[in-house]
Amino acid sequence: MALLGRRSFPTPIVKPLAPFIITAGIVLYTVNKIENVARSIPPFDTDPRNPRALLNKKLKEQHH
16 A cells, blocks of 8 residues: 555564563563662662652651
């Protein structure tokens, strides 16, 4: 089918890039898990730059 005078070619895009797409998903998932763990360890859980610092502080005050 021609669209505006252009011919479509059956160029494979997803199949050759599949390993890179899968690996990118694994890397993003792993980095996210590492960041979540790093934000919750004691030296950094009360750091004001931590977006969850106020929540962690409130939770600790409720338990004590």
